[in-house]
Amino acid sequence: MFDNIDKTDINELGEFGLIKHLTQTVELTQESSNKGIGDDAAVLDFSGYKTLISTDLLLENIHFDLRYVPLKHLGYKAVQVNLSDIYAMNGIASQITFSIGLSSKFPLEAIEEIYEGALIACKKYGVDLIGGDTSASAQGLVISVTSIGYAKEEKIAYRSGAQEGDLLCVSGDLGGAYVGLQLLEREKQIYLENPNIQPDLEGKDYIVERQLKPEARKDVIDLLAHLDITPTSMIDVSDGLASEILHICNASNVGCKLYEEKIPLDPMTYETAREFGLDPTVCALSGGEDYELLFTIPQADYDKVKGQLDISVIGYITEPAAGKEMISKSGHVHEIKAQGWNAFKNKS
C-alpha cells in the first residue's frame, strides 16, 4: 500500500514521541490562541465574541477510500469539511483539534502525509492547530476534527432565521464532488480488474478536485462581509442541496420555491454526469460534499449580490403552507425530498 515511500515504524517513536514529531512545526497565529498543544487542554480567549464549535468524525471505508484518496488530500479535506461548518454560521474559524487513530500498517511517513495535508489547510485558512489525540487503532484509519471559531452575536447565521420573501442563494456550483466520486469509483473498479491500466482522469481535474480537495468557502464569508450582507440563515452543502434546503425550511418554519434552471452547474459536471447516465440536477440535489454555502438574504440585498459571479439566486422563501417545491425546467412542480448521502443507509 505504501510501497513508494520510505517506511519508519511508528512503534519506535511511541505515543509522546509521535505527537512531538508531528507537532514540532506547529505555530500559533491567532490572537485568541493563548496556549496550544502541550498541556491538558488548550487555552483560548474569545473576549467579546461568541465561540463556535463543530466536530466531525471521518472513518476509513465510510467517508474515504484509501485506494484513491491520497493521504495528504485526506488530511486537507478533513480540515476543510470541518471549517466549512464554522463558515456556515457566518463565523471565522480560528482553531482546530486534529486526532488520528491508525493501525500499525501505517508507517510514520503515512501519518506525516495526513498531518501535512491538515497543516496546509490550517495555514491557508489562518487556523491554529491547538490539540488532538494520536492513538493506535485495531482496524482502519480514524480522523476526528473539532473546529473552533468566533463571531459577533449579531453576525451569526443560524439555520432558523429564513423569512418569507427572502432570496435563496448558493455559492459556487453544485454536483461536481458527486460526479467526481463516480469517476474515481469507475477507475478504481477498472484498476481492481486490471492493475496494469492507469486511471484515466485526463481533463477531469476540476471534478476530481471537487471530490478529493474541497475548499471551505471562507472567501464567500469575506465577500458577504464586504458586501455588508448578513445572511438571515445559512448552512453548508454537505449532504446535497435538497437536504440542506429542507434543513433551513424546517428550522425556520418556512416553505420555498427552487428553480431548477437556476441551480449552478459546472459544464464538466454536466457533461460527465451525462456520460454516466445521471441527471445533473439530481447530482446537485442529492450528491453532497460540495461544501458550498446555501443561504438566505432579504430581498433588499438583491442589488448587492446580482453582479457576483460566485453567488447564484436559486429561489425564494415562502409561507410554510406553500410547501417546499422545485419548479423544473419544463415548468413542472416537484416536492423537494431529501435523498442525500446517508452513511447508515449506504451501508445497509
Place this chain on the structure above:
Amino acid sequence: MFDNIDKTDINELGEFGLIKHLTQTVELTQESSNKGIGDDAAVLDFSGYKTLISTDLLLENIHFDLRYVPLKHLGYKAVQVNLSDIYAMNGIASQITFSIGLSSKFPLEAIEEIYEGALIACKKYGVDLIGGDTSASAQGLVISVTSIGYAKEEKIAYRSGAQEGDLLCVSGDLGGAYVGLQLLEREKQIYLENPNIQPDLEGKDYIVERQLKPEARKDVIDLLAHLDITPTSMIDVSDGLASEILHICNASNVGCKLYEEKIPLDPMTYETAREFGLDPTVCALSGGEDYELLFTIPQADYDKVKGQLDISVIGYITEPAAGKEMISKSGHVHEIKAQGWNAFKNKS
C-alpha cells in the same frame, strides 16, 4: 453480543433520525451554552473567561474491550476521561461534543446505552452536550469526545508552573484502575476458556469501578478553590504517576523528590496487586487511568492541605540539576522513569 436486550436496526432510522432520537432529551444548563445541537456549529459565550479545549479518541480493542466493559459505563468513562483534562487546568468543564462511529452490528439499544452513560456523566458534572457526529463505521466502535471549559486567567494551572520548593501533591489513591484491569482481564480469560463460569469479582467493587467507572475530580478543584489554593502546576493521572511527574518536571524545568511511602494506595489495590504478584508501587507509578489530579503548591499552602484526607503530599520540587528521583521505603534513591501505558507499544 447483545442477546439480552431488544434490538432495533439503526438503518431504519437513518443518520438524522438517529441523531434526533438520541439527542431529544438533551437540555442546556450552562449560561455559556447559547446554542447546542441542531445547527452547523454550537454557539458559546465565555465573556470574561479563557476557553479551555481538550479532545480524546477512544477506539475499540485499544482503549476498551466490549467483552467486559458495559456500554453505559463506556459512555460515562469517555466523558469523565475528557472532563478530567479541563479540571487538570483548574478550569470548570461546561460543554462537550460526543461523536460515535459504529458498525451495523450495534442495534439502536446499544447506542442508547452508550449515550445514556454519557448523559449521566454530563448531568452529574453540570456539563452540556452541544454537538457531535454519528456515523457508520466499517469496523469497530469509535468514540471521540471534545470537552470545553473556562477559567479566569489567573486561576489556570499549566504543567509548566512548578517552582523549586513547591510541594508535590496528589488527590485520592493510585494504581486501583490498573489492578482492576488485571482482574477483569483474568476473568475474561477464564470466561473465554469456559463460558459457564461466572466472573468472580466478589468484594472487588472498588478497583473494578476505578477501571470501569472513573470519576473526574471536579470535587478536588472545588476543594482547592474553597481552600483558596491555586496550584502552581497541575496534570491529571492518565498514564501513571511517573509519567505525569516527568511531564510537570520537564514542562517546568525542575527536578523533584518523590517518597514511595507517601504514595496513596487503597488497601484493596495493595492486596489485589500482591495476589497478582505485582508491586503496588509500580501499579501506581506506571498503571495509569486513575484520573486523579497531580499538582504542586507553594510551601506556604501546606497548612491548608495537611488536614485534607483526599490530598496527599508525596514529595517536593527541586532544582533541575537534582534530577527526578524517588526515595524508596528502604531509603534507596531511584531515577523516575516513565513506563506508562503506551497505545502504540502495547500493540507492537
